[in-house]
Amino acid sequence: MRVIITGAGQVGASIAASLAADHDVIVIDIDGERVxxxxxxxxxxxxxxDGTSLSTLKEAGIETADLFIASTNNDETNVVACATATAVSDPFTIARVKQTNYxxxxxxxxxxxxxxxMVCTDLLTAETIVRVIGLPSSQNVDIFAGGRILMAEFxxxxxxxxxxxxxxxADNFIELTFVGILRGDSVIIPTGDTVIEAGDDLVVIGSPESTHAFAGVLSPDHTEDQDIVIVGGSQxxxxxxxxxxxxxxxxxLxxxxxxxxxxxxxxxxxxxxxESDATDREFLxxxxxxxxxxxxxxLGSDEKNLLASLLAERLGVDRTITVVETTEYTDLFEAVGVGAAINPRDATAEEIIRFTHGTENVALVEHGCAEVLEIEVSPGSILxxxxxxxxxxxxxxxxVVGAITRNGSVITPRGDTVIESGDHVVLFAETAAVETVAKMV
Structure with a gap:
């Protein structure tokens, strides 16, 4: 498949990296250093x-493109780029936008x-925030198999x-699998003898009931979040x-x-x-x-979001969730005390990669070092x-096989579990193995 991507920021680069191994990928950007x-x-x-320029698109081979993805940081540019592409050819077009009105x-x-x-960054980010709120102690949550399976990172x-x-x-839960441990820069595929350490990011896949039960073990004193304060009237x-x-x-708010x-x-x-300044201590x-x-x-600014979050922590708030636009800041924010740092570009890249992979669903883990894939097992699959x-x-x-659903029921995978055609299987895989796995299953 011939894929043209305009916009080589975090979203565009993530998509390009995901597709490059098996497709003919062309990336357009106005920044020469980035190119x-x-x-x-x-x-x-x-x-x-310029991805909106007809001459640039022709140079990229738009006439033979199968897929065109507009992922710059400007909504209007992305919409115009798609319109230009379809004016001279017939690729499938995907546009990234921030504003929900589009x-x-x-x-x-x-x-x-x-x-x-069309993929809306603001809406996807909000959906991620709400999922994280719904699961105590989590830093990332994604839904699979129509809500019957959760992937959570703690x-x-x-x-x-x-x-x-x-x-x-530690695994005392009927419908839960510990699929990955993120420790420093390493991704560990755990065995039964792997020791979980404080500071690890633990990735689990399982039913909502078992996932919530495990969250309760991590935070035994947590009660349902009733009083929620949003700082900033951004989209x-x-x-x-x-x-x-x-x-x-x-x-x-x-x-x-x-x-x-x-x-x-x-x-x-x-x-x-x-109506107030969120850093006004008297008001707070x-x-x-x-x-x-x-x-x-x-608040629309990483620095302001960090300040508001740290102030809330100092005031005694149980949990803080912060939107972080700069990917490199995400781990830093969590290291200094932010409960969960949500990167809008990660959420957007996930949605587009899911669509381009042809899988039922996909989630990026730790900014792309691993992925969680949902596939429907078809005849001839290795599974x-x-x-x-x-x-x-x-x-x-x-x-790692994290979970299986069959006719609406959740099956906890074990070594002797036989997978059938039509099953939905949720897999955890290091990024380097994703393309190989997608071909085989």
Missing amino acids: EELTYSLDVLAIKG LETWNQTGNTFGVDF RVPSGSPVAGQTVKN TGVQTARLLEDRDRHPR IENDHERARELAEELVGTTVM DREHVGDADVVIAT ENRSISESMADLPTQV
């Missing part, structure tokens, strides 16, 4: 140019703007009952508030701009909108923000009518 960097780091053709228009009018599939705190235990002793903050309202939650606060007060009927004390269960920072132990002998060692 040169990609030329040496990935097996792709990188072109300096998504709403596209959903209502079908294939408008020349876009076949940071193991010092003093946790799990720290110092082997996987065999991500607004979408988060709407999703919480849909779940019968009534968050509080702090917005400093007078006109924006008035607008949001009228728009968000189930949210209490407060008066409104008992320190008593909140969760504070979510969506069909074989036990897991037999199949694993032929698959790369960096792969």
